[in-house]
Amino acid sequence: MSDVRIDVQRDSAEVTGALREDVRAGLSAQEKWLPSKWFYDARGSELFERITTLPEYYPTRAERDVLRVHAPDIVAASGARTVVELGSGSGEKTRLLLDAFTTSGRLEVFVPLDVSESALAESAGALAADYPGLAVHGVVADFTGALDSLPGASPRLVAFLGGTIGNFLPAERAKFLSSVRSVLGAGEWLLLGTDLVKDPDTLVLAYDDAAGVTAEFNRNVLLVLNSRLGANFDPEAFDHVARWDARHERIEMRLRARHELRVDVPGAELAVTFAAGEELRTEVSAKFRPDGVRAELADAGFTLRHWWTDPRHRFGVSLAVAHE
Numbered sequence: 001m002s003d004v005r006i007d008v009q010r011d012s013a014e015v016t017g018a019l020r021e022d023v024r025a026g027l028s029a030q031e032k033w034l035p036s037k038w039f040y041d042a043r044g045s046e047l048f049e050r051i052t053t054l055p056e057y058y059p060t061r062a063e064r065d066v067l068r069v070h071a072p073d074i075v076a077a078s079g080a081r082t083v084v085e086l087g088s089g090s091g092e093k094t095r096l097l098l099d100a101f102t103t104s105g106r107l108e109v110f111v112p113l114d115v116s117e118s119a120l121a122e123s124a125g126a127l128a129a130d131y132p133g134l135a136v137h138g139v140v141a142d143f144t145g146a147l148d149s150l151p152g153a154s155p156r157l158v159a160f161l162g163g164t165i166g167n168f169l170p171a172e173r174a175k176f177l178s179s180v181r182s183v184l185g186a187g188e189w190l191l192l193g194t195d196l197v198k199d200p201d202t203l204v205l206a207y208d209d210a211a212g213v214t215a216e217f218n219r220n221v222l223l224v225l226n227s228r229l230g231a232n233f234d235p236e237a238f239d240h241v242a243r244w245d246a247r248h249e250r251i252e253m254r255l256r257a258r259h260e261l262r263v264d265v266p267g268a269e270l271a272v273t274f275a276a277g278e279e280l281r282t283e284v285s286a287k288f289r290p291d292g293v294r295a296e297l298a299d300a301g302f303t304l305r306h307w308w309t310d311p312r313h314r315f316g317v318s319l320a321v322a323h324e
Helices: 012-027 042-051 059-078 094-104 117-130 170-183 200-206 213-229 290-300
Strands: 004-008 082-086 109-114 135-140 156-160 189-195 238-245 250-257 261-265 270-274 279-286 302-309 315-322
Touching: 004 117, 012 213, 012 270, 042 117, 042 213, 059 094, 059 189, 059 302, 059 315, 082 094, 094 109, 094 117, 109 117, 117 135, 170 189, 170 290, 189 290, 200 238, 200 250, 213 238, 213 250, 213 279, 290 302, 290 315
Parallel strands: 004 135, 082 109, 082 156, 109 135, 156 189
Antiparallel strands: 189 315, 238 250, 250 279, 261 270, 302 315
8 A cells, every 4th residue: 555644734622613714704794605615524525425426416427438538648747746636525526636657657646625524534545546656745624725845856736626626706716826836836736626618407417316416515614613512403404505696606505495484603703694585695606708718817827728628518627737
């Protein structure tokens, strides 16, 4: 088995503290919101893996199609000795990259970064077993925070896949991309997955599947608040809502209160009231156009070198180099 190392940059107390601050800000707002990163406790990660296999959820399959065809091109263009994956999850798509990189003989270390320690430990162990000779250096951290301690020899390739970049609002996206650029030297690489604008029916179904798995995933954020902050949310008091915002070209997931209710969140020293029909926004998922991706990368200090899509043009994968 390969060498495996796991660095924990955020312990449980720090995670709870960050959640507390987000809950105070989001649930006290006139239009209530929560960051989507709080979906991902162990149960949330498991539910999301189920979502990626659903017939309605095309992004994972479409991105996998791109990586299956173009992983050798990514290796040839980047010549990376270190691959860092932000929000690595189970690492299934990563294997398509690792297959190509390990064949090239240049890759020295794979650095998966994820907020879920349990998911990271499981995937890191499995990857180390399957790729003997490859060092796996996992990092338990929030990729929206500081990235300045990313390990590995240059040139590095940072992979941010799955369309997760769409979970940021535009100003947050700009800040995030600039933070990635700030830790990379000129000539290092960013591999970015972006879900593309398409017909609204296809988009909404991807976030409101017939089996109700996404609805369960959405409500799971309330269970996270119950577990970590002692809240008394009843998830069944909320309906799952997914809608297309044509103006901002994004999907929004929300939880809609079925009736008037009050929720106590002692861990945040907060009492929250919901009117019947009031909504709590739990996720935004922006959809992109190629020119927009190019422009946002350029603004952050990257030059787009390669752009690939699946045969149906549903999902884009871009390879961009950090410039001087």
